[in-house]
Amino acid sequence: MKSRKVRDLVIVDINEKERMVIACDSSGSIGNKRYDLLQVEPFITGKYTVRVGLLEILCSGAEVITIVDNVCAEMEPTGREIIRGINSELKLAKIDDVPLTGSTEENFEVFATGVGITVIGIIDKDKLKVNNIKSNSVIYSIGIPKVGDEIDFYNDNDIFGYETLYDIKDLEGVYEIVPVGSKGILYEAIGLATNNGKKFIQNENLNVDIKRSCGPATVVIVAIDKSLEDYIKGIKNSCKIGEII
Template sequence: MRDVLFLPFDDGVELAIAADGSAAVGEKPGDAVFAPAETTAYFAARVALMELAGVGAEAKAVVLQNFIADEYWEVLCRGIKRAGDELGLNLPITGSSESNFATVQSALGVTAIGTVASGQKRIGITPEAAQFAVVGRPLVGPAVLAHPEWIAPLSLVAELLASPYVYELIPIGSKGIYYEWTQLLAANGRRWRACACPLPLFASGGPATSLLISYDPAGEQVLRRMAGRLFFPLFAEP
């Protein structure tokens, strides 16, 4: 099942809620991976916003849970705003900061809230004749900062979602390509099938540096040109 919660909101409209968290990544001595706080917030917001966009929802607001320190609030908001800007969104931000106790590691959570028309969800709409690809490489930890050239940019995500050839788009998280592939099959009522891809199927995708798409084969060359060297075909085995 997709990592988005849907709740009835209005006639024919549902709330869509997606979240991502980060821990031990930041600027504190106890962190496992050093990264600027703004960058950490950017990637957490990127995941949550991609999840909403992938199911056809429009983000309306963001909730930030800041467990780093109160003085980091504005810095973290800048990272969230940067992710929103890349998707053409100007989102209000609310939330809370830990101001009572000092923490030895960085931690934060980002929740994105949006709306989607019940009949326009991009879930379970992949036809039998569709083909599949991974866009971007799955990266985690220091590799995220070391290899930005292999990260699927949010501008490309928006282009893919606007393409008439793309059916579904799923951010690839820490469980890897193969897990998201099985979720895509399940959402479309398909039987389990193995797959092959030039990328490691079970490696963590970290903060969704790559994504899985199902698409109309007639548009493959268009999508390949759009994604360039970030396009990696995924083949379903018989």
């Protein structure tokens, strides 16, 4: 089987028709243990760590088939609450009956929370939206860059959401959707252009900070045909950041 890395994804050729898509993310010092720097419930740790991998897989067009959670803490109570957060996010993303597997640390006492999550999806080759830009495209960001306790962990309507993803991902003229994390919008836009053998041209006078961390994928960038601009402009917290030529 052939495999390749594109952005934060590993894509594996299963056969002539199907591809496996793999994404991962990690979290450290976010939880309610003694040395955690951001004090939140472990439920929140699980919820927002899995969000990143979920969006990577869903934005590629793939269907999530399994999730691996490696919890660097004990099962009770930390691991159980992290897993509850993962399941909560899956429900929010309208994903059902996906098996979870993983491990916890039961040999040593842990003083700071850590978790690594891998999300695995599968898709038909001709439906994969990775390196999919065939012509000049307009680039929009959707969502507001936030990190840490800037996020309303239970109900933040400023960040990119699953409902918006499902509204746009299958539209004709939506070429690629890329989640943005700690490296910021500009980094992902340049990478998107480079991976497609093209060049990113930035707009001036933007009303969004394109170099700021977007934390747990609070923003995506979307490459679209110009015919879709009016539709994308109507989405809350969307901003035209440039073009790919």
